Amino acid sequence: MIRKFLEKRIQKKLKEGWLCYGQDRRERAVSIAQKYIDHPNASIVQDALRLHGLANYKLKRFDLAIASLERLSTLTNYKQDHYSLAISLLNAGEVDRSMQCFEQIASAHNPQMAFSLSYGEMILQFGKRLYQLNHYEASVVMLNQLMAFYSGVRTIDPEILYTRGIPSFHYFEDWVKNLIPQHHSDPQGWWFRAQRCLPKEAQAILEVYFI
Secondary structure, eight states, X not given: OHHHHHHHHHHHHHHHHHHHHHTTOHHHHHHHHHTTTTOSSHHXXXXXXXXXXXXXXXXXXXXXXXXXXXXXXXXXXXXXXXXXXXXXXXXTTOHHHHHHHHHGGXXXXXXXXXXXXXXXXXXXXXXXXXXXXXXXXXXXXHHHXXXXXXXXXXXXXXXXXXXXXXXXXXXXXXXXXXXXXXXXXXXXXXXXXXXXXXXXXXXXXXXXXXX
């Protein structure tokens, strides 16, 4: 009885921590989470590690974020936790490790949870961050993965894409426009291969960048 009572108090405290996180009071969120990252209760530990990792990420303390999120992703094997670790590694300059971590998302669990993104959104956000950091070859790898989603559904209809968790095509178009013609070693070769899998309506939108 006492243990359950104390655990409820801790869960209430962690809710306060998440509230602080949402209110940009990240130092306070870290302080609360730090107290419970080694608690005997597994669910409390996971919640505390997630809060600790994400709050430190927002504070750009990537080494601390990585330590917590690496431990968390091992415990949960959740897509979102692997993504949080991958993006932290990327921002810390550990590109190869971040790519390896991102690969684990495809086979990880996908429970409903706060701060969750669809797999398609993860590919988009991760790939665009690679582009922003001038890792163009790796960004093309992510772009091609997202292109396969449009190929799979054979449409770029916004409503259908939304129901499948696939980003709107205009985000992909903007990514292609800024990445392929300027930074790909063989833009025409990429475009030739893209035409073989993209829906016709998508090809009509993108062809202007390859004329």
